[in-house]
Each structure stands twice: as C-alpha cells, then as structure tokens.
Amino acid sequence: MTSSTAKPDVILYEHDFKGQTLPLSKATPNFVPLNFNDKASSVEVVSGVWTVYQHVNYEGRRLTLGVGKYDYEFISKRIGNDVISSARPAEIILYQHAQFQGKILNLYDDTQSLVPLGFNDIVSSIEVTFGEWSVYEHVNYQGVRLDLNVGKYDIDYITKNMGNDVISSVKLRVPDIILYEHAEYKGQTLPLTEATPNFVPLGFNDKASSIEVTSGKWTVYQDVDYKGNSLTLGEGKYDFSFISGKIGNDVISSARPAEITLFEHAKFDGKRMKLSKDTPSLVPLGFNDIVSSIEVTFGEWKVYEHVNYQGKSLLLKVGRYDIDYIKKNLGNDVISSVKLA
Structure with missing residues (x-):
C-alpha cells in the first residue's frame, strides 16, 4: 500500500511565462527527447523544491527553486538563459x-x-x-x-x-552558506548545508565573489580538501571587497562548518545530535542532560552545565571525548547548552 503527498510540479517556459512549456512532475535527466533542451527562459514551481541543471544527467551549473515564479531576469542572472537541460525535485x-x-x-x-x-x-x-x-x-x-x-x-x-x-x-535542510558567482550576491549560486571538500564536481571551483552565511560559522578554503589560505565567517553577508581583500576573488575551492556531535551513551553510541551553531538549550531538542560522549569535527566549542550558557563549562577542540573525560571535567549527563568558542 502506498501513500504520498501531492506530486511536485514545475513548469518551464520558453519565454517570460509565454511560449512553449514543459510541465514536469518527476525527475527528468534529459530534456533533449522532450524537444526542450536549452530553451527555458522562466520557471514556475507549483509545488515542492526543484533543482534545474545546465547539462543532462543533473550536471553542470545548478539552481534550486522553491514554490514561486522566476522570470527571465532571475533565471538568466543565476544560471543563464536557454541553458537548462535537466531537472529533479527533492x-x-x-x-x-x-x-x-x-x-x-x-x-x-x-x-x-x-x-x-x-x-x-x-x-x-x-x-x-x-x-x-x-x-x-x-x-x-x-x-x-x-x-x-x-x-x-x-x-x-x-x-x-x-x-x-x-x-x-x-x-x-536550508543552506547554511550561499556562495555567489558575482559581487553584490548575484550570478550563479552554490548553497551548502555540510562540509564540501571539492567544488570542482559542482561546477563552482574558483568562482565565488560574495558570500552569505545564514547559520553557524563556516571556513572557506583556497584549495580543495580544506587546504591553502582560509577565511572563517560568522553569520552575515560578505561582499566582493571583503572577500577579495581577505582571501582573494575567484579562489575558493572548499568549505566546511564548525560542527560538534553529541552522543547519548559512552563510546559514541546511542542517539546523536549534530550541531553547527550556538544552541542555548538542548531541552527542545530532547537532548538535555543525556550527553555521555562528544566528537568535535571542526571548530572550538564550549559545552555548559545549564541552559543559556550558564554553570560550569568545558572547552573542546577537534577530537573525540568519551565518558571518562567528560565525567572528570564536567560530569556525566549534565550538558544543557552548547556554544562556539
């Protein structure tokens, strides 16, 4: 027996919501057999979240769109006019x-x-x-x-x-960082929610000119695999002049967020909670006073005994911390809030 929500729908238009149309309700890796390759000038997402691609088989530049209407000006600035060859829904x-x-x-x-x-x-x-x-x-x-x-x-x-x-x-998951091809947050975009060691397969290597961090703290790198010159950014918007002055224009090849993972049991077992930003209370997350082991994959963090960063605290750098270490330095099952150091 199968249940489902309403199918996702997107309509691609040859002109600015005019001309030939291509309505889709499922992933479509190749527009060529549909006689709509490199024709789209505007897009309407009726339901769901869709990503359109420059090339067939979901390759090349990409643009993710939620419910709404996106005219010629929007599409041409972010991915290009008459370049879309495939599309698929989340x-x-x-x-x-x-x-x-x-x-x-x-x-x-x-x-x-x-x-x-x-x-x-x-x-x-x-x-x-x-x-x-x-x-x-x-x-x-x-x-x-x-x-x-x-x-x-x-x-x-x-x-x-x-x-x-x-x-x-x-x-x-909404993107925690958005990299833009041009200054003033224009052009092709690369939205990310997790550590990404190589921008080359995403068609975005050495292209970023402005950046918006919507959540957490991110570090961007000049080379792939988190190597070369780096720049750490908190929540905010960083335009061309800032990026080019700090790390250079069109040089970013990888990025990763500060990240800490809390585990319910010792030896990194049981339920886990991954965090990439300040969390004043673990109560709504169902993780209050149950942490027995911790892994910090990137960044420096402080864990606190009480909510709102109160009580005893423990500073943790990149590494793994099992129950013995946490119990000795703070106590077991006592952590209620977490903050980037």
Missing part, C-alpha cells in the same frame, strides 16, 4: 518496515506533522532520492534530529542514531 521516501518494506510515504517538501498522513511513529527505513533532509522525533521539528543526505537508511542505522518508530516530522 524527495524523501519513508517506509513502515525495515528493508524498505510496508507502507510508503513520498514527501517533497517540509512536513511539520506526520499524524494527518497516518505515518506518525511508524517509520523503520528511509530512502533519500535527492536533497538534504532532517527527520525529527516530534511534530513541528522538535526533539532529536537526524540529518540525511542522498542514500538508503535501514532500521539499524535509524535505531542507533535516533530510535525506531519515533519520527513525527520531516524538513528540507
């Missing part, structure tokens, strides 16, 4: 049972509650076909969160990291 598939069996729910956009869809607290396996998603323990994107990229996740992975039959809401 999609996550929830399965009732392990091994991707049982009832199925296809989702294409944020879903704050699975209750009305008859899928609350019954998910045992998940497939992400495209996009970057977070699943949550409670409705309204509350409780323990698990971030998922493209791939298949069976019951063992979900149970270890979050628990079985506990998912109540699902959300597309």
Whole structure:
C-alpha cells in the first residue's frame, strides 16, 4: 500500500511565462527527447523544491527553486538563459518496515506533522532520492534530529542514531552558506548545508565573489580538501571587497562548518545530535542532560552545565571525548547548552 503527498510540479517556459512549456512532475535527466533542451527562459514551481541543471544527467551549473515564479531576469542572472537541460525535485521516501518494506510515504517538501498522513511513529527505513533532509522525533521539528543526505537508511542505522518508530516530522535542510558567482550576491549560486571538500564536481571551483552565511560559522578554503589560505565567517553577508581583500576573488575551492556531535551513551553510541551553531538549550531538542560522549569535527566549542550558557563549562577542540573525560571535567549527563568558542 502506498501513500504520498501531492506530486511536485514545475513548469518551464520558453519565454517570460509565454511560449512553449514543459510541465514536469518527476525527475527528468534529459530534456533533449522532450524537444526542450536549452530553451527555458522562466520557471514556475507549483509545488515542492526543484533543482534545474545546465547539462543532462543533473550536471553542470545548478539552481534550486522553491514554490514561486522566476522570470527571465532571475533565471538568466543565476544560471543563464536557454541553458537548462535537466531537472529533479527533492524527495524523501519513508517506509513502515525495515528493508524498505510496508507502507510508503513520498514527501517533497517540509512536513511539520506526520499524524494527518497516518505515518506518525511508524517509520523503520528511509530512502533519500535527492536533497538534504532532517527527520525529527516530534511534530513541528522538535526533539532529536537526524540529518540525511542522498542514500538508503535501514532500521539499524535509524535505531542507533535516533530510535525506531519515533519520527513525527520531516524538513528540507536550508543552506547554511550561499556562495555567489558575482559581487553584490548575484550570478550563479552554490548553497551548502555540510562540509564540501571539492567544488570542482559542482561546477563552482574558483568562482565565488560574495558570500552569505545564514547559520553557524563556516571556513572557506583556497584549495580543495580544506587546504591553502582560509577565511572563517560568522553569520552575515560578505561582499566582493571583503572577500577579495581577505582571501582573494575567484579562489575558493572548499568549505566546511564548525560542527560538534553529541552522543547519548559512552563510546559514541546511542542517539546523536549534530550541531553547527550556538544552541542555548538542548531541552527542545530532547537532548538535555543525556550527553555521555562528544566528537568535535571542526571548530572550538564550549559545552555548559545549564541552559543559556550558564554553570560550569568545558572547552573542546577537534577530537573525540568519551565518558571518562567528560565525567572528570564536567560530569556525566549534565550538558544543557552548547556554544562556539
């Protein structure tokens, strides 16, 4: 038995919402057989979140679009006019049972509650076909969160990291940093939500002239694999003059966020919570006073005994910290807030 939300829909127009059209409701890797290759001048996203690509098979420059209408001026500035050759929607598939069996729910956009869809607290396996998603323990994107990229996740992975039959809401991850091809936040864009060691396959190597950090603290690098000159940026907008003066124009090849992962049990086991920005309270995330081990993958962090960064604190640099270290220096199951140092 299959359940699904409304199918995603996008309409590509030959001219500014005029002329020949190409309506789509599923991933389409090649517009050539549809006689619409390199023809689109405007786009209307009716539902879901879509990414359009410069080349067939989802390659080349790309542009991600939510529900709305995008005219010639917008499209031509960000990806180019008459250059789109493929398109696909963000999609996550929830399965009732392990091994991707049982009832199925296809989702294409944020879903704050699975209750009305008859899928609350019954998910045992998940497939992400495209996009970057977070699943949550409670409705309204509350409780323990698990971030998922493209791939298949069976019951063992979900149970270890979050628990079985506990998912109540699902959300597309918004970009935490956006790199722009030109000054003044114009031209092609590269939105990122996670560490990205190489911009070359994304068609964005040595192209960034301005940057917007929407969440957390990010470091951008001159070379791939996080090498060469670097620049660390907090939340804010950084135009051409700032970027070129600090690291250079059109030189950025990789980027990664500050990141810390909290684990429920010792030896980095049990439920986990990945954070990339200041968190004044772990209570809404369902992670208050249960942390027994910690891994810092990048950046320097402070963990605190109480909410709002109060009480005893412990400074942690890149590394892994098991229960013995945390218990000796702060105490076990006492962490209530986390902040970038």
